[in-house]
Amino acid sequence: MVLKTTAALRAARHINRLTRPSYSPLFFRTISTTQKTPASLATERVSSQHVPAPHTPPPQPPNFSKEFTFGAYQTTGTATVNTIRYPKFQSLEAERAFRKLHHAAALRWLGYQGYNNEGAGGHVTVRDAILPDHFWINPHGKSFSWMRPEDLVLMGPDGDIVDGQGGNMHSVNPAGWVIHSAVHEARPDVIAAVHCHSIPSKAFSSLGCRLEPINQDACRFYNDHGMYSGFGGIAFKADEGKHIAAALGNTKGVILQNHGHLTVGKTVDAAAFLFGAMDRCIQAQLLADAACAGRGTSTVKVAHEEAEYTRNVYNDEMAYIMFQSGFEDVVRASNGEFPLHVQGEIPRE
């Protein structure tokens, strides 16, 4: 009886604490432990094996139309906040200058990431804003880490290096022309393509397998990258470029067997970000598979629906935004040589 009374008193005190108006720290702690936070909801969701994960909107297929897909990054709440958005331009000349600045910055960033070690074999191309059947490419043998917009070379649809449009009259890697001209021709929606040789992709591309959805970042490439399994020697012949473009298909990247990998995007920022992201996913899969081999187990894969949903969150603007911290690193490291913006660049609201 005594015990029952004590329990009743405790319950009454508890209810009183929950219902009375109070702003003591204790009150907030008491309430917060009973509320469902996003983290606790996520835990519940993971632990529930029978309830399908609720999310909207439904997954959409990869969008590789010519239209640039924008995100809506106004955060929750009512406060007006600044966001990073892909800009608009007052003129095609301004857009050309913007693409060249970001092209050179992407090359510098790749250099900082260590892809410069075999820079003579790596190439980044960006479709020209004024002459859309032309593209800009890095000159052969020039350090990625010191690239400037004025170093870039403009190539015409026949493989000629074009004079009179502000391009550098310097030779380019013939393999760069073969591979990238085929990709740009096959994919009119692609603005930029990135290809370098990294140690992880040199190892991974010899295994004859694709990226698997073993983590959130790898879901970016879920059912959205190709595999070219017919290595035809160093890409000096036009056929090799066509085969690579065909294996890329309508995806955002391709594993080149016994070679490396290549990524594409609707901005050079996106293509460069995806190149690094794909390389790190490749490295993670190599690590995880090696660990599994030692343990006699296999990796746990993200389920199909969640992998597709995650992939589709990464629209064109998201891929552009993901690179902007790298762009900032390059601009700051240039000590005033590179501007943050070009003349005629209009912020998007």
Ligand SMILES: [Zn+2]
């Ligand atoms: Zn190569």
